[in-house]
Amino acid sequence: xxxxxxxPGPWSRSSRRDFLMKSGGAALALSGAAPLLxxxxxxxxxxxxxxxxxxxxPGGLPLARPDxxxxxxxxxxxxxxxxxxxxxxxFVVYNYPAYIYGKLLKDFGKKYGVxxxxxxxxDINSGIAKLASGAISPDVTEMTPDxxxxxxAGKLIMPLNLDYIPNLKKNxxxxxxxxxxxxxxxxxxxYTVYSTGIAWRTDRVKEDIEGMSNPWDILWQSxxxxxxxxxxxxxxxxxxxxxxxxxxTDINTEDPKLIDAAVADLQELYDICNxxxxxxxxxxxxxxxxxxxxxxxxxxxxxxxxxxPKPSVGPLLRFWNxxxxxxxxxxxxxxxxxxxxxxxxxxxxxxxxxxxxxAYSNFVxxxxxxxxxxxxxxxxxxxxGVIPETLANCILTADDLGEDSLQEMTxxxxxxxxxxxxYSEFLAGA
Amino acid sequence: MYPRWLWPTFAAPGVxxxxxxxxVPFYAVIGVAFGSVDPILGFAVPAWNPANWNTGWVTQxxxxxxxxxxxxxxxxxxxxxxxxxxxxCALIGYPVAYYIARHAGRTKTLLLILLILPFWISxxxxxxxxxxxxxxxxYVNRFLIWSHVLTSxxxxxxxxxxxxxxxxxxxxxxxxxxxxxxxxxxxxxSYLEAARDLGASPFRAFxxxxxxxxxxxxxxxxxxxxxxxxxxxYTPNIVSGAPTTSMIGNQIDLYFxxxxxxxxxxxxxxxxxxxxxxLMGYYLWTIHKATKELxxx
Numbered sequence: 037x038x039x040x041x042x043x044p045g046p047w048s049r050s051s052r053r054d055f056l057m058k059s060g061g062a063a064l065a066l067s068g069a070a071p072l073l074x075x076x077x078x079x080x081x082x083x084x085x086x087x088x089x090x091x092x093x094p095g096g097l098p099l100a101r102p103d104x105x106x107x108x109x110x111x112x113x114x115x116x117x118x119x120x121x122x123x124x125x126x127f128v129v130y131n132y133p134a135y136i137y138g139k140l141l142k143d144f145g146k147k148y149g150v151x152x153x154x155x156x157x158x159d160i161n162s163g164i165a166k167l168a169s170g171a172i173s174p175d176v177t178e179m180t181p182d183x184x185x186x187x188x189a190g191k192l193i194m195p196l197n198l199d200y201i202p203n204l205k206k207n208x209x210x211x212x213x214x215x216x217x218x219x220x221x222x223x224x225x226x227y228t229v230y231s232t233g234i235a236w237r238t239d240r241v242k243e244d245i246e247g248m249s250n251p252w253d254i255l256w257q258s259x260x261x262x263x264x265x266x267x268x269x270x271x272x273x274x275x276x277x278x279x280x281x282x283x284x285t286d287i288n289t290e291d292p293k294l295i296d297a298a299v300a301d302l303q304e305l306y307d308i309c310n311x312x313x314x315x316x317x318x319x320x321x322x323x324x325x326x327x328x329x330x331x332x333x334x335x336x337x338x339x340x341x342x343x344x345p346k347p348s349v350g351p352l353l354r355f356w357n358x359x360x361x362x363x364x365x366x367x368x369x370x371x372x373x374x375x376x377x378x379x380x381x382x383x384x385x386x387x388x389x390x391x392x393x394x395a396y397s398n399f400v401x402x403x404x405x406x407x408x409x410x411x412x413x414x415x416x417x418x419x420x421g422v423i424p425e426t427l428a429n430c431i432l433t434a435d436d437l438g439e440d441s442l443q444e445m446t447x448x449x450x451x452x453x454x455x456x457x458x459y460s461e462f463l464a465g466a
Numbered sequence: 467m468y469p470r471w472l473w474p475t476f477a478a479p480g481v482x483x484x485x486x487x488x489x490v491p492f493y494a495v496i497g498v499a500f501g502s503v504d505p506i507l508g509f510a511v512p513a514w515n516p517a518n519w520n521t522g523w524v525t526q527x528x529x530x531x532x533x534x535x536x537x538x539x540x541x542x543x544x545x546x547x548x549x550x551x552x553x554x555c556a557l558i559g560y561p562v563a564y565y566i567a568r569h570a571g572r573t574k575t576l577l578l579i580l581l582i583l584p585f586w587i588s589x590x591x592x593x594x595x596x597x598x599x600x601x602x603x604x605y606v607n608r609f610l611i612w613s614h615v616l617t618s619x620x621x622x623x624x625x626x627x628x629x630x631x632x633x634x635x636x637x638x639x640x641x642x643x644x645x646x647x648x649x650x651x652x653x654x655x656s657y658l659e660a661a662r663d664l665g666a667s668p669f670r671a672f673x674x675x676x677x678x679x680x681x682x683x684x685x686x687x688x689x690x691x692x693x694x695x696x697x698x699x700y701t702p703n704i705v706s707g708a709p710t711t712s713m714i715g716n717q718i719d720l721y722f723x724x725x726x727x728x729x730x731x732x733x734x735x736x737x738x739x740x741x742x743x744x745l746m747g748y749y750l751w752t753i754h755k756a757t758k759e760l761x762x763x
Contacts, residue, residue, distance in 0.1 A: 094507075094508060160724070165724070263708075312625055460721070464712065
């Protein structure tokens with residue numbers, strides 16, 4: 037099996053079909069030709085992706101898991117080292133709305149003589165769809181590890197030259213400087229990291245959630261908080277929570293029986309608490325519009341930093357996550373768009389966002405979602421008075437990631453359909 | 467004498483507009499519903515040629531829309547919400563339109579301006595304003611507590627069907643009143659005078675003259691608001707957020723917004739459109755019938 041870097045290039049002149057047919061060598065060798073051929077055809081089927089005994093993602097590449105490292109093949113050579121950054125004109129950052137500190141972008145633009153603009157997308161899936169359609173040509177894009185397979189196979193992002201990004205090795209947790217889902221960081225660098233758990237207000241929710249034998253149960257015991265309970269409006273997170281509650285730690289399962297059972301459990305929440313779905317818990321909990329939510333760790337940090345209606349609410353906020361190997365931990369990334377006209381500057385932007393000062397400022401002055409920097413630790417942030425001790429568990433450390441950590445990763449196309457249909461059933465409210 | 471092509475030319479901009487901004491996009495949705503999905507990136511690949519249509523997605527959705535299917539309850543709930551909202555719009559909107567058309571006198575222009583005023587503010591903004599008004603510490607709850615109607619805040623935003631229905635009524639009622647007003651305003655008053663001269667009470671005159679003659683306005687307003695209401699997903703999202711109050715539009719949103727099955731979103735859309743065509747057909751038939759009756763007088 038040839039190493040991806042040993043395959044003949046350049047890839048830039050080949051089509052996606054060529055890429056998959058000729059150059060997905062590693063994937064082909066690992067998983068058999070059928071899924072890639074299916075991916076290359078104009079077949080109307082959307083079924084994916086498992087053959088030869090090993091499942092592959094929509095892009096035909098092996099499925100990365102915390103205990104199964106994947107190195108993504110290079111579809112073209114990275115840019116040469118030592119080039120001067122491009123200057124002038126616009127530099128477009130493709131990202132969730134309000135997910136990066138505007139001042140930092142201005143500073144970057146000033147430093148390199150460009151006007152930095154943010155092109156927002158609603159969610160990563162619609163963002164990728166728009167990117168793939170060619171309707172937008174940003175320079176860098178926010179990305180998630182579970183989507184790497186398809187954006188690499190679709191040639192939407194370009195390989196990185198890490199010579200331009202020294203901050204990756206210097207400042208970032210080792211597990212994310214060379215992550216299992218992108219061995220060698222061929223296509224992206226981490227941006228933020230967060231865990232999934234439960235957020236609540238202690239003036240409204242009286243139970244000792246952290247002391248419960250299975251804290252996820254609180255959502256199924258929340259009759260008293262009817263109308264004030266919500267789960268995330270994310271198919272993966274919502275169903276994964278129901279799986280974890282029942283002790284199933286394979287949150288990338290494609291077993292229809294497990295998914296069906298998880299959906300049935302979620303449907304119990306209609307009668308228990310008339311559960312809501314939404315991703316505004318960083319705002320609704322501090323503002324007392326919601327009392328008990330499935331939430332990301334970054335939400336309570338944002339809520340504490342920016343959405344307290346009065347300071348006295350701060351000490352009321354709490355967050356619980358299951359901890360290493362028991363609950364989801366995710367990270368977002370930055371990647372460089374394949375069509376950028378400013379590839380060198382794009383590399384420098386990735387490096388800039390991993391600068392200790394810049395990343396920390398983005399965290400505490402705007403975003404609330406922490407960067408995976410080795411210099412950030414909960415004790416330090418509490419002692420500095422940045423966050424209260426009651427929210428110290430919102431800050432993660434390098435020890436929260438490892439081979440046993442639970443991360444929602446790429447599914448086969450069939451698996452994605454299964455999860456989406458399950459969530460659709462939950463959302464139907466019947 | 468004008469050339470024959472002159473007057474049809476006046477319709478050209480409208481026809482081009484309709485083709486470019488309605489027919490082509492709608493055919494694209496049909497193409498997606500009968501098409502496939504890019505196996506790698508998951509975006510829709512429309513089947514433009516009907517000979518290549520894959521009917522699998524549409525039949526799958528039709529199956530799920532049947533009793534016991536995933537979409538059955540949400541479809542029934544959507545119909546309930548829309549029917550109740552239409553009834554609410556008629557109950558509130560008819561007296562308003564009637565008053566403006568018949569009794570507003572000098573204030574007619576002012577009232578019409580007030581009626582058009584909501585169009586100046588986006589629907590989304592108006593809904594968000596209600597979120598603040600209906601919040602536990604919002605003005606509505608404060609007023610109800612101040613006036614001793616309530617002792618503690620009512621959870622208007624806690625996933626209530628009634629809140630979604632009221633929001634739909636509030637959001638769409640201006641679109642209902644305007645065509646109804648136009649229809650009532652056009653009614654020849656001599657019909658009413660004739661009815662009264664022949665001994666009909668004001669109520670009987672209304673029942674046998676005004677109401678039948680405003681039927682096209684009522685239906686026009688109903689069709690105008692029913693069509694967007696059926697596809698609405700942001701109103702339940704904003705004022706409720708609970709799956710138990712979701713509408714079929716939320717399912718379309720889910721499938722179109724991401725994931726490997728935009729084809730399902732398109733299939734739901736065209737089935738919904740086919741259903742709405744029945745309503746539209748009834749409206750057009752009524753208009754046709756009314757026009758025919760008028761010509762025969």
